[in-house]
Amino acid sequence: MFGKRAGTSLSKQQDKPADDPVSEGKNAPAASIASSKSPEKITKAKTTEPKKRASKPESTARSEEYYAIKTMIFNALIDTIDLGQLAQLDQTSAAEEIRDIVSEIISIKNVVMSVAEQESLLQDICHDVLGYGPLEPLLARDDIADIMVNGSGSVFIEVAGKVEKTNVRFRDNGQLMNICQRIVSQVGRRVDESSPICDARLADGSRVNVIAPPLALDGPTLTIRKFKRDKLTMQDLVKFGSISPAAARVLGVIGASRCNVLISGGTGSGKTTLLNCMTAYIDPAERIITCEDAAELQLQQPHVVRLETRPPNLEGSGMITMTDLVKNCLRMRPERIIVGEVRGPEAFDLLQAMNTGHDGSMGTLHANSPREALSRLESMITMGGFSLPSRTIREMIAGSIDVVIQAARLRDGSRRITHISEVLGMEGEVIVTQDIVLYEIDGEDEDGNIAGEHRSTGIARPAFWDRARYYGLEKELAEALDEAEG
Ligand SMILES: Nc1ncnc2c1ncn2[C@@H]1O[C@H](COP(=O)(O)OP(=O)(O)OP(=O)(O)O)[C@@H](O)[C@H]1O
Numbered sequence: 435m436f437g438k439r440a441g442t443s444l445s446k447q448q449d450k451p452a453d454d455p456v457s458e459g460k461n462a463p464a465a466s467i468a469s470s471k472s473p474e475k476i477t478k479a480k481t482t483e484p485k486k487r488a489s490k491p492e493s494t495a496r497s498e499e500y501y502a503i504k505t506m507i508f509n510a511l512i513d514t515i516d517l518g519q520l521a522q523l524d525q526t527s528a529a530e531e532i533r534d535i536v537s538e539i540i541s542i543k544n545v546v547m548s549v550a551e552q553e554s555l556l557q558d559i560c561h562d563v564l565g566y567g568p569l570e571p572l573l574a575r576d577d578i579a580d581i582m583v584n585g586s587g588s589v590f591i592e593v594a595g596k597v598e599k600t601n602v603r604f605r606d607n608g609q610l611m612n613i614c615q616r617i618v619s620q621v622g623r624r625v626d627e628s629s630p631i632c633d634a635r636l637a638d639g640s641r642v643n644v645i646a647p648p649l650a651l652d653g654p655t656l657t658i659r660k661f662k663r664d665k666l667t668m669q670d671l672v673k674f675g676s677i678s679p680a681a682a683r684v685l686g687v688i689g690a691s692r693c694n695v696l697i698s699g700g701t702g703s704g705k706t707t708l709l710n711c712m713t714a715y716i717d718p719a720e721r722i723i724t725c726e727d728a729a730e731l732q733l734q735q736p737h738v739v740r741l742e743t744r745p746p747n748l749e750g751s752g753m754i755t756m757t758d759l760v761k762n763c764l765r766m767r768p769e770r771i772i773v774g775e776v777r778g779p780e781a782f783d784l785l786q787a788m789n790t791g792h793d794g795s796m797g798t799l800h801a802n803s804p805r806e807a808l809s810r811l812e813s814m815i816t817m818g819g820f821s822l823p824s825r826t827i828r829e830m831i832a833g834s835i836d837v838v839i840q841a842a843r844l845r846d847g848s849r850r851i852t853h854i855s856e857v858l859g860m861e862g863e864v865i866v867t868q869d870i871v872l873y874e875i876d877g878e879d880e881d882g883n884i885a886g887e888h889r890s891t892g893i894a895r896p897a898f899w900d901r902a903r904y905y906g907l908e909k910e911l912a913e914a915l916d917e918a919e920g
């Protein structure tokens with residue numbers, strides 16, 4: 435079973451430093467995985483090794499002793515297997531191979547463990563060798579929105595809108611850096627002292643950012659926005675109370691009657707999720723082009739072209755920006771353009787597109803209120819080097835954007851749609867907006883959860899009424915607004 439390297443004894447391996455040669459791709463032993471083992475060495479090891487007792491490997495907290503034993507077994511395993519051959523096996527066979535070898539090491543080293551403890555240790559080791567190490571159990575959970583690793587000993591997650599610290603930890607910053615390296619290498623990038631910032635994506639679509647020392651002072655810092663396989667739908671948002679059924683109907687009309695929409699909100703407030711929900715109202719016959727930094731949207735329509743920006747390569751060339759994509763989009767006969775996140779000069783091109791027959795285009799933007807969203811849009815254009823008078827830029831914004839929807843994560847962790855506002859036009863130098871539906875906070879219940887309600891502001895005929903009528907949706911809009919008034 436053991437493919438032992440010549441001259442390597444298990445007792446010697448125990449003294450190895452705890453770096454992780456797997457991910458560095460070095461120290462791969464030349465012997466085969468399934469070569470013969472040396473019975474004398476096994477017997478010798480048995481007699482010389484003192485009995486070790488593994489502490490109970492609980493999923494919550496693990497002792498230093500557990501980590502010490504894991505490191506020792508891990509090092510013995512690395513010296514024993516041929517990583518090159520292991521890499522050729524599929525996940526299941528590789529895991530089986532590792533399982534056999536680890537069981538044998540445990541018996542040779544006289545580590546006393548229950549079956550359950552051994553199983554848990556085995557799983558940890560498989561994750562280290564074949565996957566993303568201690569991150570694997572977190573990646574497997576579908577209830578986690580974000581994973582935030584701030585150096586090897588500090589891992590936080592966001593579950594149900596609340597950030598909590600986990601007991602997950604990495605052996606050291608070396609192991610964490612190796613895992614970061616493994617993640618970014620999948621998108622052909624490298625992260626090290628000379629290029630310490632990197633965006634990447636996991637195979638499942640999760641969005642990853644790595645920032646390494648010397649920029650990150652406490653070790654490699656990894657942020658993962660978990661990809662949700664089952665995207666939330668508007669019905670889910672209604673179920674969670676993020677939006678009322680009546681306000682969801684209003685959003686339905688906005689989406690279907692081809693209003694140009696800006697979704698505004700803070701980090702992680704649910705902008706992309708809401709954008710995805712809004713796209714559900716698009717007619718299946720329309721040709722839609724999406725532009726994103728990392729593809730997150732999952733449109734259900736049959737006629738969708740998905741585009742993604744590209745960072746510069748290692749030599750610093752080949753970068754494709756959002757502006758490049760939006761500009762190119764216009765030559766692709768789009769009916770609607772969806773921009774995942776507007777954060778720079780592409781704002782100008784998007785507004786131009788909205789103004790020139792691509793009604794129903796949508797985008798998200800970081801801002802704390804609909805008014806702030808509009809002024810951010812203006813500063814993005816100004817900073818993009820367009821030497822236009824600010825009045826012209828504002829006129830362009832007022833003429834292009836129909837509706838701003840605000841998403842927010844409230845202090846109790848819940849995510850809500852707090853404003854549905856429309857842009858009416860200009861009055862003097864100022865863009866005039868009007869709220870149609872607002873989330874009003876009434877108070878807090880005894881568990882600290884925010885209680886409130888979505889209420890219509892009483893506007894019976896929003897400015898997009900004519901648009902809704904054109905698409906035959908004025909009755910639906912009137913009913914929805916009536917219902918929202920309660
Ligand atoms: N209304 C909601 N209720 C519950 N969970 C939600 C809601 N909206 C979004 N989420 C969850 O919150 C997380 C963040 O959502 P999303 O990616 O849409 O945020 P974002 O505002 O686009 O973030 P970023 O600013 O990082 O782009 C996701 O895991 C998503 O499933």
Ligand SMILES: [Mg+2]
Binds near residue numbers: 705706707
């Ligand atoms: Mg987003």
